[in-house]
Amino acid sequence: MLTNRINTLSESITIAISTLAQELKAEGKDILSFSAGEPDFDTPQVIKDAAIKAINDGFTKYTAVDGIPALKNAVIDKLKRENGITYAPNQVIVNNGAKHSLFNLFSATIEEGDEVIIPAPYWVTYPELVKYCGGTVVEIETQDTTGFKITPEQLKAAITDKTKMLILTTPSNPTGAVYSKAELEALAEVLKGTDILVASDEMYEKLVYDGEFTSAASISDDMFKRTITINGLSKSVAMTGWRFGYMAAADAELIKATKKLQSQSTSNISSITQMAAITGLDGSADADIEMMRKEFAARRDEAVKLFNEVDGLSVLKPDGAFYLFVNIKEVSNDSLTFAKDLLAKKNVAVVPGVGFGSEGYFRFSFATDINSIREGIKRIEEFVKEFK
Numbered sequence: 523m524l525t526n527r528i529n530t531l532s533e534s535i536t537i538a539i540s541t542l543a544q545e546l547k548a549e550g551k552d553i554l555s556f557s558a559g560e561p562d563f564d565t566p567q568v569i570k571d572a573a574i575k576a577i578n579d580g581f582t583k584y585t586a587v588d589g590i591p592a593l594k595n596a597v598i599d600k601l602k603r604e605n606g607i608t609y610a611p612n613q614v615i616v617n618n619g620a621k622h623s624l625f626n627l628f629s630a631t632i633e634e635g636d637e638v639i640i641p642a643p644y645w646v647t648y649p650e651l652v653k654y655c656g657g658t659v660v661e662i663e664t665q666d667t668t669g670f671k672i673t674p675e676q677l678k679a680a681i682t683d684k685t686k687m688l689i690l691t692t693p694s695n696p697t698g699a700v701y702s703k704a705e706l707e708a709l710a711e712v713l714k715g716t717d718i719l720v721a722s723d724e725m726y727e728k729l730v731y732d733g734e735f736t737s738a739a740s741i742s743d744d745m746f747k748r749t750i751t752i753n754g755l756s757k758s759v760a761m762t763g764w765r766f767g768y769m770a771a772a773d774a775e776l777i778k779a780t781k782k783l784q785s786q787s788t789s790n791i792s793s794i795t796q797m798a799a800i801t802g803l804d805g806s807a808d809a810d811i812e813m814m815r816k817e818f819a820a821r822r823d824e825a826v827k828l829f830n831e832v833d834g835l836s837v838l839k840p841d842g843a844f845y846l847f848v849n850i851k852e853v854s855n856d857s858l859t860f861a862k863d864l865l866a867k868k869n870v871a872v873v874p875g876v877g878f879g880s881e882g883y884f885r886f887s888f889a890t891d892i893n894s895i896r897e898g899i900k901r902i903e904e905f906v907k908e909f910k
């Protein structure tokens with residue numbers, strides 16, 4: 523009854539673990555979950571107020587499929603002001619979260635047999651959606667020893683005449699690695715003269731603790747032309763449930779194609795979310811964003827220190843996002859069993875590295891209060907002692 527296409531799709535391992543942890547918690551177990559990819563902060567009040575105003579003003583009807591002009595302008599202003607990239611309204615579309623942007627993008631660009639280069643460890647959704655759209659995933663493996671970043675040589679070696687797209691995530695989920703401007707320039711040099719597209723997922727842009735964030739499209743004219751910039755407000759402004767993401771591309775035809783798909787599938791995103799998102803983008807919530815970033819930075823510092831004190835574990839200090847990708851290779855090379863046993867024996871939920879395409883690690887989200895982080899790492903230490 524089901525299509526081959528849908529059968530190739532796996533359930534998101536991060537959602538599966540978070541759901542299991544929630545179920546165990548509901549059964550009364552003392553679960554500490556470090557599996558979810560969402561801030562533990564509330565959405566800033568200014569954003570909620572904008573949404574409430576939209577409801578009270580009766581702004582509750584269908585809108586333009588690709589977003590109301592005021593919102594598209596807010597996206598355009600943001601990209602110009604903060605990222606140094608200039609787009610026109612027909613080069614921008616808003617979607618139901620960045621995940622939806624990626625789905626629309628891959629649907630519009632990936633043909634059966636096209637190769638898509640995905641650096642591993644990767645965010646779980648990329649390979650699944652690429653396969654769903656008929657593409658072939660070409661992974662480039664990275665390790666903590668090289669900062670979890672691909673090199674120009676690796677990129678060059680992965681390119682074939684079937685390569686359609688490179689997916690870049692900076693800062694990265696699950697490693698927190700941030701590509702510097704120089705590193706992006708070196709990758710851009712490899713792409714010169716090809717017609718390879720770059721999907722630049724910049725979801726964690728605002729959560730950078732060391733170094734500076736650079737948008738891939740801002741590197742050069744050549745990169746601007748080939749890059750599709752994807753971003754949203756889920757992580758930076760704690761708006762995961764509102765479903766807002768966007769995509770910007772030099773190629774207006776590409777944006778038009780995704781608009782066509784959206785017009786026949788989901789239509790416009792929630793009118794209320796659109797009004798809220800303007801406030802999330804225009805600088806009104808900047809103080810809240812900075813407060814969250816500082817808090818995440820303090821948690822990161824403490825969690826990294828505590829993990830590196832555990833005999834058998836090691837972790838790189840991530841430059842951005844809110845995840846640690848903890849190396850467990852001295853203890854186990856089976857991250858799924860490790861994570862399952864950790865949950866069963868110590869009531870601690872983490873996501874096995876194998877789900878992100880990298881065995882011998884687990885992902886630990888520090889988007890949780892500091893006391894839970896301390897207690898969680900203590901339990902993980904006890905578990906590792908017993909495991910060894």
Ligand code: PLP
Pocket residue numbers: 559618619620621622645691694695723725753754755756762766767
């Ligand atoms: N991109 C990355 C790297 C993510 O980690 C996530 C969420 O986990 C998303 C995109 C999607 O975010 P949303 O669909 O909530 O905008």
